[in-house]
Amino acid sequence: MPELAVLAEVIRSGFVESVHYGSAVGLDPSGRAEVALGLVDAPVLPRSSAKPFQALACLTASAGARAPAGPRLAIAAGSHTGEDFHVRVVREVLADYGLDTEALRCPPSWPEDQPTMHELIRQGAGVSRERMNCSGKHAAMLAASVANDWDVPGYLSPEHPLQLRVRSVTEELAGEKAVHVAVDGCGAPLFGLSLTGLARAVQSLVLAAPGSAPRQVADAMRAHPEYVGGTGHQNTELMRALPGALVKGGAEGVLVAALASGHTAAVKVIDGSPRATTAIALGVLRRMGCDVTSAAAFEHVDVLGGGVPVGRIAITSSLPAETV
Numbered sequence: 634m635p636e637l638a639v640l641a642e643v644i645r646s647g648f649v650e651s652v653h654y655g656s657a658v659g660l661d662p663s664g665r666a667e668v669a670l671g672l673v674d675a676p677v678l679p680r681s682s683a684k685p686f687q688a689l690a691c692l693t694a695s696a697g698a699r700a701p702a703g704p705r706l707a708i709a710a711g712s713h714t715g716e717d718f719h720v721r722v723v724r725e726v727l728a729d730y731g732l733d734t735e736a737l738r739c740p741p742s743w744p745e746d747q748p749t750m751h752e753l754i755r756q757g758a759g760v761s762r763e764r765m766n767c768s769g770k771h772a773a774m775l776a777a778s779v780a781n782d783w784d785v786p787g788y789l790s791p792e793h794p795l796q797l798r799v800r801s802v803t804e805e806l807a808g809e810k811a812v813h814v815a816v817d818g819c820g821a822p823l824f825g826l827s828l829t830g831l832a833r834a835v836q837s838l839v840l841a842a843p844g845s846a847p848r849q850v851a852d853a854m855r856a857h858p859e860y861v862g863g864t865g866h867q868n869t870e871l872m873r874a875l876p877g878a879l880v881k882g883g884a885e886g887v888l889v890a891a892l893a894s895g896h897t898a899a900v901k902v903i904d905g906s907p908r909a910t911t912a913i914a915l916g917v918l919r920r921m922g923c924d925v926t927s928a929a930a931f932e933h934v935d936v937l938g939g940g941v942p943v944g945r946i947a948i949t950s951s952l953p954a955e956t957v
Contacts, residue, residue: 638671638949640902641909645936645944653909655886655902657952658829659917660836662895666829668917670951676812676825677901680883683823683831684770685710685838686806689850690799691773695780699729701773706853707860708769712882714863715744715764722860723763726772730779737762738789739771739819746863767819769860774821791822800824806834806847818884831889832899839879839891851879851891867911867931874928882907890914896923908934909946916952 643651656671666673688710692700701709704722713719727733742765743750753759762768777795778788787793791800791814803824804810813825826834841847854861855872861881862869868880877893886902888910898917900910912932915925936944 636671637903638951640670640900640913641946641948643936643944643946645938647944650936650944653886653902653904653906655900655904655913656828657898657900657913657917658832659921660829660832660895660897661921662836662840664833664836667921668898668952669829670949671901673828675827677828677831677887678813678815678823678825678883678885679831679889680817680823680885680887681712681767682835682881682883682887682889682899683803684712684767685850685854685879685881686803686834687770687799687821688773689806689838689847690795690802691770691777692850693802693846694777694795694798699776699780701726701776702849703853704857704860705773706850707857709773710850710854710881711769711861712766712868713769713860714746714749714866715742715766716746716749716863719769719860719863720763723768723772726769726776730776732775732779732785734761734763734768736775736785737765737768737771738786739765739767739821741765745866765819767817767821770821771819789820789822796822803834806837807831808833828899828901831887832891832897835879835881835889835891835899836895836897839893839897840895854879854881871911871928871931874931875925882910886910888914890918892918892923894923896921909948912946912948913952916948919953920951 637654641653658673659668741760744764807830811824817823838851858869858872885905891897898914934946935942
């Protein structure tokens with residue numbers, strides 16, 4: 634009977650201090666699972682790695698000149714760090730549909746970007762909904778609701794027409810039915826998929842026909858990675874290191890990375906820690922023969938003692954690691 638796999642070990646001074654168990658799957662461009670570690674067909678909650686599917690639902694519900702594009706589409710699919718340029722786009726989207734930030738139903742938050750947070754504190758400002766990392770998605774959902782004369786205050790209900798569309802889009806991309814409906818940290822409905830289905834869904838965006846709605850989402854994210862994350866954000870920097878790649882992480886140890894070739898890796902670390910997910914995903918891609926040497930720096934995570942490296946986070950021996 635399949636079990637969770639050891640995906641990474643935390644090694645301190647030659648001693649294995651911690652172990653990350655989980656599952657990882659690698660799809661070749663045909664969609665075949667070339668790498669399968671752990672329970673790749675078991676359901677997971679994709680968390681924010683599902684945002685590209687939610688953005689696609691908003692896009693297809695907002696056809697025409699007002700449909701989101703460029704940074705607006707990228708931030709709808711992203712988990713931004715709450716910097717001023719992110720907030721500017723969120724406010725612009727809302728204003729175009731006669732709304733302001735009071736319409737957002739995501740919880741108030743400090744920005745994840747530390748310099749921005751420190752500046753807000755210096756100014757005497759507090760938490761706000763527009764600084765929350767999901768506000769781009771929520772703004773897109775509100776815009777789609779206004780465009781279709783759907784209920785605006787109730788846009789987060791699982792039975793809302795937009796959320797039903799999100800579910801349909803997600804299931805179509807994944808090639809499977811959602812097995813569970815949950816509430817994400819931002820309050821939006823979240824649909825559980827197998828890890829393989831999650832990988833398949835992201836791969837579908839990258840391999841979609843040029844100009845199609847799914848491809849528009851992928852292209853916007855890749856053209857504007859700073860709106861998918863932000864300054865120094867690992868998803869943003871990894872996409873810059875791997876031109877043509879689409880990378881989207883989610884809370885509780887979820888990450889999906891799809892290369893322009895269609896090779897796709899999806900990871901779920903069962904303890905919820907994200908610290909090894911990027912290295913694991915790169916190891917999966919490397920095992921499939923993909924050249925990811927330009928992202929080698931992301932595979933080396935030091936373990937510190939007294940402020941200096943005394944060990945490392947090492948991915949499982951089942952996956953090849955970059956050597957430098």
